[in-house]
Amino acid sequence: MNDDIILDFQHVTKTFPGVTALNDVSFQVRRGEIHGMCGENGAGKSTLVKILSGVYPRGTYEGKVIYNGKELKLESSAIHQAAEEGIAIVYQELTLVPAMTVGENIFLGREPTERGSITWDKLYAETQGILTKYRLDVQPHDVIKDLGVGKMQMTELAKALSEDAKLLILDEPTSALADAEIDELMEILRGLKEHGVTCIYISHKIEEFFRITDTVTVLRDGKMVTTQPTKDVTSEKLVSFMVGREMKERFPSGNRHPGEVILEVKDLHAERAEREVLKGVSFDLRQGEILGIAGLMGSGRTELVMTIFGEFAKITSGTIKLGGQELKITNSHSAMEHGISLVPEDRKRHGLVLIQSVLKNISLPNLDRFAGFLRIDQNLEVVESLRIAKELAIKAPSLHVPVESLSGGNQQKVVISKWLLSAPKVLIMDDPTRGVDVGAKYEIYKLMNELAEQGIAIIMISSELEEVLGMSDRVTVMCQGRSNGTLNIAEATQERIMALATGLA
Amino acid sequence: MSNSTLAQPISPKSTSLWKVVQLFRQNIQTYTLIIALLLIWVVFTIATQGGYASPQNISNLFRQMSITSLMAAGMVLIIVTGGIDLSVGRLAGFVSVVVAFFQLNRWNTFLPATFPNMPAEVQPAVAALLSVILGLIVGTGWGVVQGYIVAYLRVTAFIVTLGSYFILQGLVLLQTEGKTIAANQPVFSQIGQGYLPAQLGWLFTAVIIGAMIFLMLRGRRNKQKYGFPLPSLVWDVAKMAFFAALILIYVAVVNSYATAPGIPYPVLLLAIVAGVMTYVSTNTRFGRYAYAIGGNREAARLSGINIRKQIFLIFVLMGFLCGVAGIVLASYVGYGTIAAGAGYELDVIAAAILGGTSTLGGVGTITGAMVGGLIMASLSTGLQMLNAPAASTYVIRGTILVLAVIADMYFKRNK
Numbered sequence: 029m030n031d032d033i034i035l036d037f038q039h040v041t042k043t044f045p046g047v048t049a050l051n052d053v054s055f056q057v058r059r060g061e062i063h064g065m066c067g068e069n070g071a072g073k074s075t076l077v078k079i080l081s082g083v084y085p086r087g088t089y090e091g092k093v094i095y096n097g098k099e100l101k102l103e104s105s106a107i108h109q110a111a112e113e114g115i116a117i118v119y120q121e122l123t124l125v126p127a128m129t130v131g132e133n134i135f136l137g138r139e140p141t142e143r144g145s146i147t148w149d150k151l152y153a154e155t156q157g158i159l160t161k162y163r164l165d166v167q168p169h170d171v172i173k174d175l176g177v178g179k180m181q182m183t184e185l186a187k188a189l190s191e192d193a194k195l196l197i198l199d200e201p202t203s204a205l206a207d208a209e210i211d212e213l214m215e216i217l218r219g220l221k222e223h224g225v226t227c228i229y230i231s232h233k234i235e236e237f238f239r240i241t242d243t244v245t246v247l248r249d250g251k252m253v254t255t256q257p258t259k260d261v262t263s264e265k266l267v268s269f270m271v272g273r274e275m276k277e278r279f280p281s282g283n284r285h286p287g288e289v290i291l292e293v294k295d296l297h298a299e300r301a302e303r304e305v306l307k308g309v310s311f312d313l314r315q316g317e318i319l320g321i322a323g324l325m326g327s328g329r330t331e332l333v334m335t336i337f338g339e340f341a342k343i344t345s346g347t348i349k350l351g352g353q354e355l356k357i358t359n360s361h362s363a364m365e366h367g368i369s370l371v372p373e374d375r376k377r378h379g380l381v382l383i384q385s386v387l388k389n390i391s392l393p394n395l396d397r398f399a400g401f402l403r404i405d406q407n408l409e410v411v412e413s414l415r416i417a418k419e420l421a422i423k424a425p426s427l428h429v430p431v432e433s434l435s436g437g438n439q440q441k442v443v444i445s446k447w448l449l450s451a452p453k454v455l456i457m458d459d460p461t462r463g464v465d466v467g468a469k470y471e472i473y474k475l476m477n478e479l480a481e482q483g484i485a486i487i488m489i490s491s492e493l494e495e496v497l498g499m500s501d502r503v504t505v506m507c508q509g510r511s512n513g514t515l516n517i518a519e520a521t522q523e524r525i526m527a528l529a530t531g532l533a
Numbered sequence: 534m535s536n537s538t539l540a541q542p543i544s545p546k547s548t549s550l551w552k553v554v555q556l557f558r559q560n561i562q563t564y565t566l567i568i569a570l571l572l573i574w575v576v577f578t579i580a581t582q583g584g585y586a587s588p589q590n591i592s593n594l595f596r597q598m599s600i601t602s603l604m605a606a607g608m609v610l611i612i613v614t615g616g617i618d619l620s621v622g623r624l625a626g627f628v629s630v631v632v633a634f635f636q637l638n639r640w641n642t643f644l645p646a647t648f649p650n651m652p653a654e655v656q657p658a659v660a661a662l663l664s665v666i667l668g669l670i671v672g673t674g675w676g677v678v679q680g681y682i683v684a685y686l687r688v689t690a691f692i693v694t695l696g697s698y699f700i701l702q703g704l705v706l707l708q709t710e711g712k713t714i715a716a717n718q719p720v721f722s723q724i725g726q727g728y729l730p731a732q733l734g735w736l737f738t739a740v741i742i743g744a745m746i747f748l749m750l751r752g753r754r755n756k757q758k759y760g761f762p763l764p765s766l767v768w769d770v771a772k773m774a775f776f777a778a779l780i781l782i783y784v785a786v787v788n789s790y791a792t793a794p795g796i797p798y799p800v801l802l803l804a805i806v807a808g809v810m811t812y813v814s815t816n817t818r819f820g821r822y823a824y825a826i827g828g829n830r831e832a833a834r835l836s837g838i839n840i841r842k843q844i845f846l847i848f849v850l851m852g853f854l855c856g857v858a859g860i861v862l863a864s865y866v867g868y869g870t871i872a873a874g875a876g877y878e879l880d881v882i883a884a885a886i887l888g889g890t891s892t893l894g895g896v897g898t899i900t901g902a903m904v905g906g907l908i909m910a911s912l913s914t915g916l917q918m919l920n921a922p923a924a925s926t927y928v929i930r931g932t933i934l935v936l937a938v939i940a941d942m943y944f945k946r947n948k
Contacts, residue, residue: 337835339835359837359839360835360836360837361837361839363837364837370835372832377831377832378831379832381824381825381828381832381833381895382829383828383895383896384825388821388825392821392825392832392833393837399818401817401818402817403816404816404817404821407755407756407761408759410759411759
């Protein structure tokens with residue numbers, strides 16, 4: 029047995045009724061490395077994580093998992109057993125208690141006690157110890173709900189590390205982080221490596237593998253595609269491994285011809301709960317154009333579009349004009365009546381009623397079209413919803429399955445459908461490809477192109493600069509609640525956008 | 534999976550046994566409930582040597598469930614939107630004592646004084662009508678206030694209705710002055726105690742079945758118009774025949790109850806309310822929005838739904854139904870008492886929960902709640918007939934409620 033290998037998957041197969049989630053998967057993770065793992069949604073990454081966490085205990089899968097030279101014998105889904113073995117997992121969705129402090133969260137469930145009462149001094153001292161050791165920039169007494177996503181992520185990391193983790197699994201840790209926060213995370217991960225912690229790094233963002241990982245493993249449809257040193261592959265290569273075909277371009281080329289200005293926002297100021305969230309935003313939007321809105325987290329991107337949609341902050345000054353007419357939008361309903369639709373940022377929280385069917389989700393904002401006061405024409409509802417679902421090529425066994433049973437990409441398409449059915453003039457998309465795999469991203473980009481070609485004006489917010497550069501005709505950059513300039517795509521570069529976003533330019 | 538399969542579920546549910554089994558699995562909860570109900574009936578019928586299935590008992594059983602079930606129909610929507618209403622029992626009680634008070638002390642002086650020419654024999658009918666209007670106004674009015682506080686002042690429904698509960702209890706005491714108020718005047722007492730004459734009962738049944746056939750045919754025609762594949766006619770007819778048979782059996786049984794033949798008015802009222810509420814909850818925007826709000830409030834808000842207005846209206850509707858229940862209560866009991874409606878809120882909530890309404894919101898049906906209410910009433914009457922002590926009734930009903938929810942979770946997990 030090679031001592032350098034901390035984790036060795038040997039011919040692991042995991043089947044569910046009707047689905048093979050992992051099919052004869054074998055790969056090795058070397059001690060102390062950062063091992064990237066990628067694959068589209070449904071490729072088997074989460075199943076793999078669940079085997080390591082004990083959610084699927086030994087015996088429910090075939091093959092062997094050797095960990096630290098011994099076979100991994102997790103018998104139940106008790107997370108503690110995995111933790112005792114030194115395996116820690118930081119999940120994509122944060123699992124912190126918002127009302128508790130950093131220290132309380134880190135020691136949740138295993139608080140140091142003395143004769144039955146918690147020894148708070150010890151708890152906070154140990155917390156400080158961990159934070160210092162791994163150079164995590166949060167304070168033990170900070171309350172989680174006052175922290176940004178980045179700091180929460182650090183707390184999660186601290187929690188995992190506090191249990192003396194030898195193997196740390198990060199499941200899409202950056203999906204909610206802004207660029208600066210990602211840089212910070214990368215820095216921390218390099219620090220962990222110095223402390224001898226091995227990381228398995230799961231992500232949808234290809235660039236990150238090249239920034240941080242030593243080795244990458246690609247899964248596709250439950251099968252191992254390859255494990256290679258990261259330096260031996262290119263991003264194009266990696267994408268082609270993931271989708272099983274060569275994908276020349278990540279962004280489909282559109283044939284867009286922006287026309288007349290349709291939406292004009294001038295010096296918009298808005299406040300919410302007596303705090304000014306927009307401090308002067310101006311931009312215009314043309315028919316058939318994709319306008320990217322870039323900015324760091326907290327720069328007011330989402331606040332801006334939600335305010336235009338009538339749902340977030342109260343406009344204190346400035347104007348919004350649609351087709352030359354000044355608009356007074358009071359809520360989402362009136363925005364929709366004016367032909368403005370918004371695909372919200374977080375599809376699970378804001379976009380979908382997960383327990384309801386695809387049909388009901390699509391028709392929800394559009395019931396006015398099928399229904400009088402007394403009756404919903406359910407046949408018309410099906411016809412219309414089916415039309416849009418086909419147009420967007422939503423893959424679902426039927427319109428009547430709950431939307432929660434669909435994959436992330438298809439869920440996102442359902443969200444887009446529900447806002448597209450009303451044939452909007454302006455479509456605002458807040459991070460439309462967040463948490464969506466590469467293949468589905470490409471389809472969403474293609475769809476955006478088609479919509480723009482039909483003359484719909486699209487505003488796209490994105491956290492990924494590459495996406496902004498790849499898809500927009502122009503880019504408006506937000507910085508601290510202000511619009512800090514608009515660039516034509518020809519003159520836009522990552523550097524120029526970042527300069528505007530950080531207020532340097 | 535190709536896109537074309539998207540259209541499938543609206544396509545035929547063929548009559549093959551397999552499809553029936555599939556359908557059963559999909560609606561496992563509804564069927565589990567019905568099977569549980571039938572089981573309860575069989576057990577009690579055997580235990581009472583047939584007494585349980587007698588026309589007298591069947592007639593009483595359904596009437597007994599009607600008051601709480603009227604309110605359960607509204608409670609489903611409240612719970613579906615993620616709320617709760619603890620005040621319903623007390624509100625119905627308050628309505629009942631107010632109505633009883635006016636029946637006994639006011640209309641008899643108000644009517645002759647205001648309309649001196651009114652013939653004496655019409656007076657009770659006019660009084661009853663005024664009582665109904667008054668009861669509905671009191672109930673709805675209370676719903677308006679509660680709805681306003683919950684929806685627009687954004688105080689949690691639990692707290693508002695808990696406060697309401699105490700206030701109403703006080704108002705009941707105030708109104709009755711601790712005494713019992715007779716509400717057994719002619720005409721008014723018919724509302725809760727009367728029976729639809731047998732012939733009219735048959736006529737009503739015929740109209741209902743006729744309407745069912747009409748709606749089925751129209752539904753098929755509309756589907757055809759849109760070019761949807763039609764469900765098999767045999768299946769549609771079988772489904773309809775099943776429900777028609779249930780109604781026919783019920784009407785035949787209650788009409789054969791020698792002492793007091795006919796459908797009890799409260800049951801008739803409940804059937805109408807349940808029918809309308811089922812329609813509202815599934816076929817109108819109002820109903821759809823309620824489920825969407827319960828399923829994901831934020832998504833509903835961003836979909837352009839006026840959440841506050843919706844919640845407000847649901848509380849108003851709940852108040853209205855409490856008004857209806859209160860009127861029936863006063864008439865059925867024949868008195869307004871300090872204990873009127875006490876503890877009903879728990880029966881109402883239990884019926885809704887037993888019927889599959891999720892306290893997490895977004896899920897629940899009126900039909901389910903009706904069957905839930907019937908199960909609860911069936912247990913009470915059965916145990917009473919067996920002379921079981923009242924204590925055991927509570928224990929058994931509580932046990933059944935929790936067991937039903939456990940069974941439901943089990944089935945859902947294994948689907």
